[in-house]
Amino acid sequence: MFNALVIDKNGEQTTALKSVDQSLLHEGDVVIDIAYSTLNYKDALAICHKPGVVKQWPMIPGIDFAGVVKSSSHSRFKAGDAVLLNGYGVGEKHTGGLAQQARVNGDWLVPLPENLSLKQSMAIGTAGYTSMLCVLALEKQGVTPESGPILVTGAAGGVGSIAISILSKLGYNVTAVSGRLEQESYLRNLGANAVLPRCEFEGEAKPLSKEKYAGVVDVAGSNILANAIAQTQYGGVVTACGLAAGMDLPTSVAPFILRGVKLIGIDSVMAPMEQRLEAWQRLTVDLELSMLDDVIQCIPLSGVQEVAKQLLHGQVRGRVIVDVNA
Incomplete structure (x- = not known):
């Protein structure tokens, strides 16, 4: 029993x-x-x-x-x-x-993986593994720290927290989006360079807004993702891995056909073993385990x-x- x-x-x-x-x-x-x-x-x-x-x-x-x-x-x-x-x-x-x-x-x-305890592996867990899949997708599409800032939504949650830590250690400039601005010091300690309130991304999205971000890690969906896409710069990459704000995506084709923005879905559930092993190996290197x-x-x-x-x-x-x- x-x-x-x-x-x-x-x-x-x-x-x-x-x-x-x-x-x-x-x-x-x-x-x-x-x-x-x-x-x-x-x-x-x-x-x-x-x-x-x-x-x-x-x-x-x-x-x-x-x-x-x-x-x-x-x-x-x-x-x-x-x-x-x-x-x-x-x-x-x-x-x-x-x-x-x-x-x-x-x-x-x-x-x-070597150098990880059982407890540390679950401190990372599916959230951290998903974060690493997002980072790998950005890298494989050519997004580098020199490309521009990376936007991370749901920043105080599990995926967002670990994504910020990984991206910061890799040298990216990270902008965190959170509905809990009382967590700003926590997010900056993880490595966020700027923290924005979620309300700035919750309204109806324009087809295109000012180009700001080379890449996005989004856990929210709905208007938050739509606004992030609209603010992604020419040739930028948006990774979508969650639906905390909703399953809908009220956007237009404009960012994709006028700016060449790429929207990449991140599935952690059925990802091939090759990707899983790569993600976990990279986590042992690119995540500051002390955090x-x-x-x-x-x-x-x-x-x-x-x-x-x-x-x-x-x-x-x-x-x-x-x-x-x-």
Whole structure:
């Protein structure tokens, strides 16, 4: 028996911390004793019973985790190996990481990178891994520190916080956008050169605005993304990885056909293993690991439901990691 956060649906959805056994876990060829998971925006949506995330019940939420292999019939992994997982539908279609054990397809697992502890890997988590995918996309499209400033929306959240830290260490000039200007000192400590209020990006976007940014890391969507696109300079690159402000995109073709702006979607869930390994290797080099203590709070499984509500209300700064054995 082990502890797990379980979402079930018998008429209405319920979420409860329960003692369960492996019969609740979905099929896989590797069983992991989990050390840490995280609480992401998608997890919070599921835990608070917002529609569209959980595809079947009962479900253990948690879109990522890190731990040690308990047993394996997969050729790449053996008992005692330290591993991590991001995405692949865990916590949505396949039982996830907010539990003391998981059973998954070994093809989904990433060996824990050298120089990272299990706790550090989840302090980075899916948010940091997604941030790195955004940075890699900017680089591969030729955006360099000399190209111009980079705009990061949702800057005080998990993706934004780590994106700022990475970009700053790489020498980029970073402008942070946040709805919580009381976090300005936090954002500047991460490396932001300027901090702008979210309200400047929430209104209806013009087809084109003054060219300001060589690149964008956007977690918001909707008007915020539309305004960011309108302010992207000629040949600039916009990476989109979230929908915190909405799934719509009220823009026009003008930035794309008159300025050659590129809009690149970043999917962390089903990204090929080659990209995952590259992102995690770069994170060990390009992220200042000492900053992780400043961007995380660590909670037990019993605290997840309350913090999930806070996360959906924009009351959480940085990253939330879950010590599933606390």
